[in-house]
Amino acid sequence: MSKFEEDKTITINSGDKEFVLTDKHVSFKTETKTVREEKYTPWVIEPSYGIGRIVYCVFEHAFKERPAELQKENSSQRHYFDFSPLVAPLKCVVLPLINHAGLNAKTAELKKALVRAGVSSKVDDTGVSVGKRYARTDECGIPFAITIDFTTLEDNTVTVRILDEMTQVRMPMAEVTNIINQLSTN
Numbered sequence: 001m002s003k004f005e006e007d008k009t010i011t012i013n014s015g016d017k018e019f020v021l022t023d024k025h026v027s028f029k030t031e032t033k034t035v036r037e038e039k040y041t042p043w044v045i046e047p048s049y050g051i052g053r054i055v056y057c058v059f060e061h062a063f064k065e066r067p068a069e070l071q072k073e074n075s076s077q078r079h080y081f082d083f084s085p086l087v088a089p090l091k092c093v094v095l096p097l098i099n100h101a102g103l104n105a106k107t108a109e110l111k112k113a114l115v116r117a118g119v120s121s122k123v124d125d126t127g128v129s130v131g132k133r134y135a136r137t138d139e140c141g142i143p144f145a146i147t148i149d150f151t152t153l154e155d156n157t158v159t160v161r162i163l164d165e166m167t168q169v170r171m172p173m174a175e176v177t178n179i180i181n182q183l184s185t186n
Contacts, residue, residue: 004028058087062141081141082164085184092121092144092180093137095130106148110158110173117177119184138163144180 004010012019066078096103114121145161161168
């Protein structure tokens, strides 16, 4: 730069060509500039996925098919959701055997007890067979089904069906709420 200030020209060679620049083409000046900069590190990190992907993974992990030896002849494959009772939206379903005044009263009594205990449940009192209601319950991923039948009117016991093992246990109606609550919270 000092040579340019003295001669007022500068020569640039590019390959076999030579360029001469004068003070008409180029000017230099010295400046002082103050730059203020504010640096920060972000402390909120937003993931690139939403809750939908997580729920889909839970559904995919819980989707199962009954083994052939547990299925009836000429029946279609039974698919079901095998949610852990801890994450299942509904913990149990109450199934009265048929539409009968006595059975409906016991169903209402059990439903109130489940609500008081904080156990999420539903009542399926549709007119289809209990087997079809069990299948519907399995497809929804409800881990426990409580059946109220005519024996309930005699000795106040109910049948509890466990989705995982497809086993049924007969127990006193007074104990069902506490047992379902314990099984659901591990």
